[in-house]
Structures are given as structure tokens and as C-alpha cells.
Amino acid sequence: MHGLTSQILPTLDAFGFWSYWIVGLASLLEGWWLTSVIVPGTLVVDAGGALVRLGHMDFIDLCWFVGIGAILGGEIGWHSGRWLGTRVTLPRSGAFLRAQELIRRRGGMALVLGRFLGPVAGFVPLAAALAGMERGRFLRWNIASGVVYALSHVAMGYVAGDVLARISPWLPSLLLPLGLLAALAALTWIVTHHLRRGWPVLSGWAAAVRGRLATWPPVLRHPRLAAFVAARLAPGKALLTTAAVVLVLYLAGVFVDGALDLAFVPGTALLDQRFANLMHMLWTPGGLSLAAWATQAGHVPVAALVALGAVLGLALWGRRASAIGLAVAVLGNAATVTVLKLAFGRARPPLAYILESSNSFPSGHAAISVALYGTLAAMLWREKVIGPTVAVTFGVAMAAGIGFTRLFLIEHYLSDVLNGWVIGSIWLVIGTAFAATRPKRGSARPMVAGLVTAACLAGALGFAIHDHPAAAPRPPVPPVTIADSAAALADGTLPKAVVTLDGALLPPVSIVSEGPSVPDISRRLVSAGWTGIAQPGLGSGLAALRQELTDAPRPDAMLPPAFLGARPAGATLRSPSPASTLRLWNIGQSPDGAPLTAWAFEGTAPQGIPALAGLSNLTSAPGTDVLIARP
Known part of the structure; x- marks a missing residue:
């Protein structure tokens, strides 16, 4: 399948x-x-x-x-x-x-x-x-x-x-x-x-x-x-330390590999751009509002107060080894992320929903989601406050949730978040191992511990509410004007390659039309018997997943997204017979303001399709196998 x-x-x-x-x-x-x-x-x-x-x-x-x-x-x-x-x-x-x-x-x-x-x-x-x-x-x-x-x-x-x-x-x-x-x-x-x-x-x-x-x-x-x-390899602290060192070295190798891919493998940056543009297609007012609130869990003042409350609470409760381990993980993670952001100097995605001034690689929110919340879950498990299932579920949910908000809001690229998780995991291992090699208990003042923790959490909640980020100003972007689409195709200014999210090639662009817009073409083809396919979204994604589980076609299911350059298709349609999928992209406008649309067929393209969209003047772009279609 x-x-x-x-x-x-x-x-x-x-x-x-x-x-x-x-x-x-x-x-x-x-x-x-x-x-x-x-x-x-x-x-x-x-x-x-x-x-x-x-x-x-x-x-x-x-x-x-x-x-x-x-x-x-x-x-x-x-x-x-x-x-x-x-x-x-x-x-x-x-x-x-x-x-x-x-x-x-x-x-x-x-x-x-x-x-x-x-x-x-x-x-x-x-x-x-x-x-x-x-x-x-x-x-x-x-x-x-x-x-x-x-x-x-x-x-x-x-x-x-x-x-x-x-x-x-x-x-x-x-x-x-x-x-x-x-x-x-x-x-x-x-x-x-x-x-x-x-x-x-x-x-x-x-x-x-x-x-x-x-x-x-x-x-x-x-x-x-x-x-x-x-x-x-002696049982106890020595074996635990050895295991921690081996795991940290492995994770460090994973990070170095990811950083080298970003620096020297062009496909990594292209995948980042495609994923960011796909997230932009999924934006809805409700989704943006929810993600903007949820991402506050990794906001520096909020996370700092949560960490302070957790460290002081554990220390005053008599669990000083766990408190020190959590402090080591959080502080070490913060220092590492700061140094790496300065070293790489990667700019934020231009489509970012919230205006932030720090560099993009690696994601500090993704790193803190593991280093703080993951380590805190491990320490509470260590102190038998929660069981392993709750600890793992909470840690994974916080890391996945905060990381996804950074991707959905396009505050970071995909590689930023993945490598941020790796950095956070390194400090989770170090903090957990540090705690395990220290005496477990000390004098306890549970009442004071509870009050201090509650005060810090209240302060974190206050920061999350009153320091809520506003959407970045987004002036309208004028469409790109292409004087000669045939020449732009010949010299590569207009891309023809269509790829999947992971970069696999699909059939390329075969028609560039001048005149009707993507919505106009879609309406005309639907009236001629074509079927419009749902655009990427949460509902259409779940419908597609269910379709795969059941082998039963669903009209509300999306197709795997396809990209021209780094832009996802603006519309996707399926022909009645023979089976063929058509994807459309708005690629700019002509000097007189007419929309330019790229067409790519997957499967056998039915005859006379441009005519159905009101395009009867067909010419071949010199040096290419692309047709230029005009009314």
C-alpha cells in the first residue's frame, strides 16, 4: 500500500x-x-x-x-x-x-x-x-x-x-x-x-x-x-556511570551527525522548508491559539520558575540528590543550547507565527521539554511519587507536545526540534546519572517544600498568562511577476521537479497555464466530473490513516503532500477515468497580472484537460517538455 x-x-x-x-x-x-x-x-x-x-x-x-x-x-x-x-x-x-x-x-x-x-x-x-x-x-x-x-x-x-x-x-x-x-x-x-x-x-x-x-x-x-x-562494570555506581557515559557519547554522535547533515547535506534544509510550508497550510485560528498557549510551557521565564520550584521542592522535601540531578540537567541544557545557538547562528523561519529574536538551531523549547520535564518525571519516578508508566507517558507527552507546537507555529525548522530533543536527552541522562550516584535522602520539611513549589508554579502560570506572545506582523507579500514563463522554465528559474515530503521524485510539472487561477481551474474540472481531494489537515490526515487501515476509500482523506520547490500543492484533484491525480500550484503572475499555475499529473493524463479549464492555446516551452497553456 x-x-x-x-x-x-x-x-x-x-x-x-x-x-x-x-x-x-x-x-x-x-x-x-x-x-x-x-x-x-x-x-x-x-x-x-x-x-x-x-x-x-x-x-x-x-x-x-x-x-x-x-x-x-x-x-x-x-x-x-x-x-x-x-x-x-x-x-x-x-x-x-x-x-x-x-x-x-x-x-x-x-x-x-x-x-x-x-x-x-x-x-x-x-x-x-x-x-x-x-x-x-x-x-x-x-x-x-x-x-x-x-x-x-x-x-x-x-x-x-x-x-x-x-x-x-x-x-x-x-x-x-x-x-x-x-x-x-x-x-x-x-x-x-x-x-x-x-x-x-x-x-x-x-x-x-x-x-x-x-x-x-x-x-x-x-x-x-x-x-x-x-x-x-562493577555493580552499582560504576556500572551506572559507565552506561551513562556510553549513552551520552552515543547521543552526542547523533547530534554531530544531525549538525553535519544540516551544514553539508542540501536535502536537510530543503526538507525543513517543505515541512515548514506544510505546517503553514495547516494553520487555523483555533489551532494557532492553542499552540501559542501550549508552547508557553517551554518559554524561558515559565520553564525557569517550574525548574526552580521543582528543585527547591525536592531539596526541602529531603530528596537532595534528585534536586541536584534536576538542577544539573536544566542548567547544563541551558548553557549548551545558548552556546550552540551562537555557534550555528541559524535564522528563524520567515513564516514564524511569533516574532522571536534568538537563533533557531537547536530549539531551546524542544531541549527544555526533555531536560526539564523529562528529567523531572525521572526524578519523581526515582522517588516513587509516580510509577514508570506515568513517568514515561508524561515525559514523552511533554516533549512531543512542546516540540510539535514549535513546528506548528513554525518557530523552528524540523531539524532544530529533532536536535533540540537530542541535546535535552543528553542532559536528562547526565542529570539522572548524577542523582543516582549521590546519597538519596536528607532532612525533610514537606510543608515548606509544598509552599515553595506552589508559589513557583503560580509565578510560572502568571508569566504564561501575562507574557503571552503576540503574532508577528505579517505584511502582505506581493506575487512574483514572471515576464516569460517559457524562458523561466528553460533556465530553471521556474522549478519543474515535484517531490514528496521526504524528497522522493514524483512526475514533474507538464503544463504551465496563464489566466485562470487555481480555484478557477479546480471549479471547472469538478464541474466536468473530476473530484476534489481534501487538503492536508488534522481531519483529512486521520481520515487517510483510517483509509489505510481499512483499505476502504474515504472521500475526506488527504493524499500524501507533494511539493514544487518547497511549496505544497494548492489543490489536488482526481480524474474520473482513467485514474489520474492532478496537483496545482500558484507560481506567480504574468506582467499583466494574470495568475500563473503549474500542473503536475500523477498517472495517465486524460486528453483535452486544458480545454476543460478554458485553455485552448497550447505551445511548447523551448528546450523543455512543458506546455504553455493560455485562454
Whole structure:
């Protein structure tokens, strides 16, 4: 299926072959005992099967990746079991004991059965190795189990996606966004529950691996290196610090990669412009008002008072480690964003709804949404004020909500917001690790803590209300006057290439008309039997998503947006027969003030279309394959 989600959701077609690798990796991690207790790999595989039903992945290709991943996970489990042997005392978790009993009773068949027993799955190859199963026998049963696992779970996901597609037409339209939110909350709960349940088991098994490493001959030949690695991986603060350093280095690499793309890859800036223009099409008075209020959560005075209230509240409540960690995250983030804005000096988008004077890259609002609100959620989770599901949901919702307001108001480009989230994530990790390595409690004054926090939050609310940003003055922009459209097409002044949001090429402009405007052309074609397609918007986007889930056409569904240069189409129409899609752009005016319109067809262009719009004088633009149409 080719549709809206193939261009809006980067985790699907935009990732190309990487989507298969991600699902295959999840299958591998589910099959290895050391990671199976914390990685919900089967859930990812089932989701991949649902995407097969929706047309975003191929069934056979996905089965290959899932099967090979499952087989490799079993192989790693078997070999690591042989490597551990009986040299160390292994933790006796319930899943491991069940796997040993399954191997004792079922032999090789246990490898197939274990694939469908949740947390037991990763331990069965380990139990087989410790039980002395012969290598050839294990290999045969492991391959068989991987094939059965791949076919079964991809098929299960496919059936689940098919059920959703069949029942969706009978559900009220409001249930679709609510269902997506419920699915996100359920996924958050599953992942956090998996991590919470599996972390103690993983810690025990990691200790067993460290014990085996200490006696491994290659390690013994380098005692200083072994001592250094052992110290860095020791349970407690050392291991946490090591993990934080590795994660910060990874996130820093992600930011550097994004910054280099912005500096040296022209497609990044073009994508930013296309996305900004698409957001401009979505503007409505109500949407702008709501976004302008919501974005205040990241406004510097508001965020500063929220941070001050949270830090003082935690400190006076006796949770000084969490207070220090939150302060480190917020202050470090503020300093980093300030330096980067000065270093890059990127100007704000010209379409910005609110006039702001600071530079654009990276987005300070996006960074603070993670560094402040995400870290605060982590600290409240750490102090057992809220559970992991609430913490993750709140943190993700604040980051996504504030980031989207910056995109919707066009205060930042897409790359500004994405890299702002990365900067905020770096300081979230640093602040959380800093808090975890400090004493947890101190003297508490809960009454004072509550009063101080309430006063700061009241001040933040007051700033949000009274320092509400006003819309930037926007003088009317005169249309571009093009003296000779044929010459402009020949020398490239008028672009012909039509692209999707992610830059994929569509059929180019084939007609440039002079005379009727885009609304006039649309009205004439609709009266001749053409169908107008909804412009991009929240309602038409949800309708398009529902259309993809059900495979049932909906008249109110939008098509994936297309761009001429960086401008989205002003109108989109579909012909009655043969199937063809026409997109129209207003590209300027002639010297006598007549509108100029670019036409691009996707599919077979019906004969005589310009005549339907009152355009009978057709000439070819020299050196191009574009027709110039006039009344």
C-alpha cells in the first residue's frame, strides 16, 4: 500500500530496509537469555506482522529476518552457555528453571515449544548447552524453532492487523486517535513492566558473566586492562556511570551527525522548508491559539520558575540528590543550547507565527521539554511519587507536545526540534546519572517544600498568562511577476521537479497555464466530473490513516503532500477515468497580472484537460517538455 503513512511515519517506508533489520534485531535479542528478560522482542515481531497487513513490509522478507534473528539469538545463547559451563554459579530464576525442566522432559522439541513461552524462550538454548546437548542436534532444532517462530508470530501480527482493518470502518471516527493514544499507553506499560521485571534477573546474570570473564585466559593475560574493565562494570555506581557515559557519547554522535547533515547535506534544509510550508497550510485560528498557549510551557521565564520550584521542592522535601540531578540537567541544557545557538547562528523561519529574536538551531523549547520535564518525571519516578508508566507517558507527552507546537507555529525548522530533543536527552541522562550516584535522602520539611513549589508554579502560570506572545506582523507579500514563463522554465528559474515530503521524485510539472487561477481551474474540472481531494489537515490526515487501515476509500482523506520547490500543492484533484491525480500550484503572475499555475499529473493524463479549464492555446516551452497553456 502506498499512502500517507509511507511519507509521514519514518519508522516505516522511510527507513527502507532498516525496518526489517530492527524487527530482526528484536527477534535476536528475544532469543538470547541475557537480553530476553528486558527486550519485548516478540511484541516487535507481532507489530511487524501487522505492518505486513497494512502493506508496509513484505511477509516473506520479514519472515527471513525474524527467522535468522531468532536462530542467531539461539546460537549466541548456546555458545555463551558452553562458554560459562559449570565454572560459575548461575542465578536460579524461575524462567531458567522452567527452561531446564523443559529440556529434560522434551529434549530438542523444547527449543520449538520454548519460543512461545514468553521469558522462558531465551533460556532454553542456554539450558540445552548446560545439559550437554550435542552440537548438531541443537543446530537442527534451533533452525526449526526459528522458522516456526518467524512464520507463526508474523502471521499472528498479520491477523491482528487484519482484524483492526475489518472493524475500523464500524468504529466512530473519534475512536481512532483515542485508540492510538491507548495503544501508546499500553506499549509504555508493557516496556516498563518488562524492564522492571527483568532488570534484577539481568543484574544476576551479568554478575555471572563478569565472574566468568575474571577467569577467562585471554583476560588473565592483560591484568591491568582486566582490572580497569572490571572496575567500570562493577555493580552499582560504576556500572551506572559507565552506561551513562556510553549513552551520552552515543547521543552526542547523533547530534554531530544531525549538525553535519544540516551544514553539508542540501536535502536537510530543503526538507525543513517543505515541512515548514506544510505546517503553514495547516494553520487555523483555533489551532494557532492553542499552540501559542501550549508552547508557553517551554518559554524561558515559565520553564525557569517550574525548574526552580521543582528543585527547591525536592531539596526541602529531603530528596537532595534528585534536586541536584534536576538542577544539573536544566542548567547544563541551558548553557549548551545558548552556546550552540551562537555557534550555528541559524535564522528563524520567515513564516514564524511569533516574532522571536534568538537563533533557531537547536530549539531551546524542544531541549527544555526533555531536560526539564523529562528529567523531572525521572526524578519523581526515582522517588516513587509516580510509577514508570506515568513517568514515561508524561515525559514523552511533554516533549512531543512542546516540540510539535514549535513546528506548528513554525518557530523552528524540523531539524532544530529533532536536535533540540537530542541535546535535552543528553542532559536528562547526565542529570539522572548524577542523582543516582549521590546519597538519596536528607532532612525533610514537606510543608515548606509544598509552599515553595506552589508559589513557583503560580509565578510560572502568571508569566504564561501575562507574557503571552503576540503574532508577528505579517505584511502582505506581493506575487512574483514572471515576464516569460517559457524562458523561466528553460533556465530553471521556474522549478519543474515535484517531490514528496521526504524528497522522493514524483512526475514533474507538464503544463504551465496563464489566466485562470487555481480555484478557477479546480471549479471547472469538478464541474466536468473530476473530484476534489481534501487538503492536508488534522481531519483529512486521520481520515487517510483510517483509509489505510481499512483499505476502504474515504472521500475526506488527504493524499500524501507533494511539493514544487518547497511549496505544497494548492489543490489536488482526481480524474474520473482513467485514474489520474492532478496537483496545482500558484507560481506567480504574468506582467499583466494574470495568475500563473503549474500542473503536475500523477498517472495517465486524460486528453483535452486544458480545454476543460478554458485553455485552448497550447505551445511548447523551448528546450523543455512543458506546455504553455493560455485562454
